Amino acid sequence: MTDEPWGDVFLVIDGWANFRKDYEALEPIVLDIAARGLSYGIHVILTASRSMEVRANMKGHLLNRLELRLGDPMDSEFDRNVAANVPTGVPGRGQTPQKQHVMAAVSRIDGLSSDTDLAEATTALAAEVARHWQQPGAPEVRLLPREFAAAQLPPGDRFPNRGISFAFDEDNLGPVFVDFDQDPFFLVFGESESGKSNLLKLLITRLTERYDGNACKLFVASASARS
Numbered sequence: 099m100t101d102e103p104w105g106d107v108f109l110v111i112d113g114w115a116n117f118r119k120d121y122e123a124l125e126p127i128v129l130d131i132a133a134r135g136l137s138y139g140i141h142v143i144l145t146a147s148r149s150m151e152v153r154a155n156m157k158g159h160l161l162n163r164l165e166l167r168l169g170d171p172m173d174s175e176f177d178r179n180v181a182a183n184v185p186t187g188v189p190g191r192g193q194t195p196q197k198q199h200v201m202a203a204v205s206r207i208d209g210l211s212s213d214t215d216l217a218e219a220t221t222a223l224a225a226e227v228a229r230h231w232q233q234p235g236a237p238e239v240r241l242l243p244r245e246f247a248a249a250q251l252p253p254g255d256r257f258p259n260r261g262i263s264f265a266f267d268e269d270n271l272g273p274v275f276v277d278f279d280q281d282p283f284f285l286v287f288g289e290s291e292s293g294k295s296n297l298l299k300l301l302i303t304r305l306t307e308r309y310d311g312n313a314c315k316l317f318v319a320s321a322s323a324r325s
Contacts, residue, residue, distance in 0.1 A: 105236055106139040114144045115151040132159040149175050164200065166192035189213060242268050248300055253307065262304040264297070276301075 109131060111117050118125050132142040144160065146152050150173070152160070165176055167184045174181035177197040184191050190202035204211055206219035207226065228235070243266075251263040251273055261277030276284060284301070286294050305314050 106141060107236075108141045108143060109135075110143045112145050114146045129156055129159075132156060148173050163195060164192055165194075166190070166202075240271055242266060242271075248303070251304075262301070262308055264300055264304055278305075 109128070111128070117128075128142065131140055135142065142160065144152065144156075147169070149157075149165075163175075165174060165181060167186060167188075168174060168181050171178050171181035171184075174193075176193055176195055180193045180197050180199070184193060184199070190204070192200050192202070194200050204213070204216070205223055206216065207223050208219055210219070246266050251266075257263070257275065259277075260275040261279070263273035263275050265274040266272070267274045278284070286297055288294050302316060302318075305316070308314075
């Protein structure tokens with residue numbers, strides 16, 4: 099979009115069926131992005147092994163389609179005869195909605211035409227394009243930090259109506275609170291060495307910082323697993 103200083107954003111999901119299986123709760127969010135995102139310069143690109151893996155409500159928003167070599171030409175939505183004639187052993191060959199054969203380009207600029215070390219070649223291509231780009235770059239995707247010190251969390255008296263802060267949220271990159279006055283029970287579960295004990299220590303520390311000894315009593319019971 100020419101009126102947006104950061105350009106367009108592309109959401110790329112490689113393997114839609116596996117994504118839906120592993121992140122079921124995110125499917126309606128992606129569908130909403132596909133339905134309304136184009137107005138904001140957001141595009142959705144999906145890959146799937148078969149056309150039937152993409153439901154009709156999603157497929158209706160993805161008007162640009164391309165068929166590569168199919169395991170069964172009968173699954174083609176364009177032309178079964180053309181799909182049957184797509185050669186095997188030639189990655190990138192397929193057909194367009196106009197029933198014409200197509201050959202996809204190899205994403206590399208190092209002079210090779212094979213798929214050898216293609217991931218590294220694609221990374222080098224992206225780095226070279228970025229090096230020659232003279233305009234302002236798009237802001238990086240915000241991610242949770244690898245480590246986050248408890249001292250960076252707001253003190254308990256800063257947000258008295260929200261309880262105590264104990265974590266950092268990936269959605270808005272802000273503190274996560276728990277209010278034991280409103281929700282008296284709190285369950286933490288995870289496998290061994292996942293940080294359960296450290297989280298409990300942090301919660302205890304935050305509680306003692308917020309309440310004095312007359313307002314908060316702590317009773318700790320510890321049970322160790324035995325083989």
